[in-house]
Amino acid sequence: MSDEKLSDVIEGFGEDPRPVLTVRQMLDAFDSRAFGATLLVFGLLNCLPLPPGSSTLLSLPILLLAPQIAWGANAPWLPRGVLEKPLKRDDLRGLFRRITPVLRRLEVVTRPRLGFLFAAGGERFIGVVCTLLALVLVLPIPLGNLAPGATVAVLALALLQRDGLLALLGYLMATASAALLFLSAGVVTAAVKRLIGVFSGLF
Template sequence: MTPIEKRQTLSSILREICDDPDPVVTVGEVVHRFGPRAFGALLFFFSAPNWLPLPPGSSTFLAIPLLVITPQIAVGIRSPWLPKFVDSRAMPRATFAKAFERIIPVLERVEKVSRPRLGFMFGPIGDRVIGLTCFLLAVVLSLPIFLGNMPPAAAIAAFGLSLVQRDGLLAVLGFLITGISAGLLIIGGHAALLIFRKASEALGMA
């Protein structure tokens, strides 16, 4: 996979999407804007807004494309493809413009210091590992877990930006955040199970 455009940064394309006069943004428009090989940009676009509070329904708009895109990366498909029912999904552009107003400045700072490095993290095997990891993270992201979507969203965004920039250090960061996400999920699962057992015991004794 290659960067979307050598002369145009991811942050500049995101600004164009936010500034478009059309009142709604569709998944298909995003895919078209980023180009046929922009898997990394799409991963970032559909994961980064999950860091912020969003209106109801936004998580579905964001999670479904990730569940479709990430398996394609995992199996080595070179150009993203989306079924029509996903391609036509739309949300108010103002909602995402408001979110990306806070994300783009951070992204611009990262772009200034990011550069191609640790190239062994990519290639036929590396890209597939990243795709599979992002698919598992997207599954977690789609679940209704209170505050549980932020770590996997951060990991997917790091992986996406690493693919755009070919920056292996960002990929390493993505794997580190994935490990943290898995740990938090395990701890949360055990805590929920313990609470359920205690509640069952209390009800049984009542």
């Protein structure tokens, strides 16, 4: 495994003069950290204000990789179409510049602790939680990508740093995300019912 900090690897993606970046290139650069690092990057990208529909595209690597963590795969697998999908580097440079300082700060405060949380299926449980969060990210919910995206990023960093305290924070955030989604669904359902009632009274 490379000793290069993950934040430096990500910064390098933006500084590379080549016009396109592929997911395969990212996985190769992440080396043995590919699972956690890819979830972290795409989780952070989902936290940024992006054009409508972007969260669906950016959640696909999470949706494909998180289940593999859940079933204990040793190396990541992605379809060729995803691996070779060209991403315009000019479109990503600004995003990488925004997430790199955040990641640098997180690298300073995280460290290996509460390691028992990663034993006896602990890593797989993180995979299960991230899979469920990815299913939410795929949905075209306005501003609905922030909470689950941040949660995926926190759990991915916990996995990378073996930081059990951070994992606990991630589980708490996942619970809050689920509650927020449930509340939002309830509000939308109530609003739709009210609109139906208003319109039915007009005819």
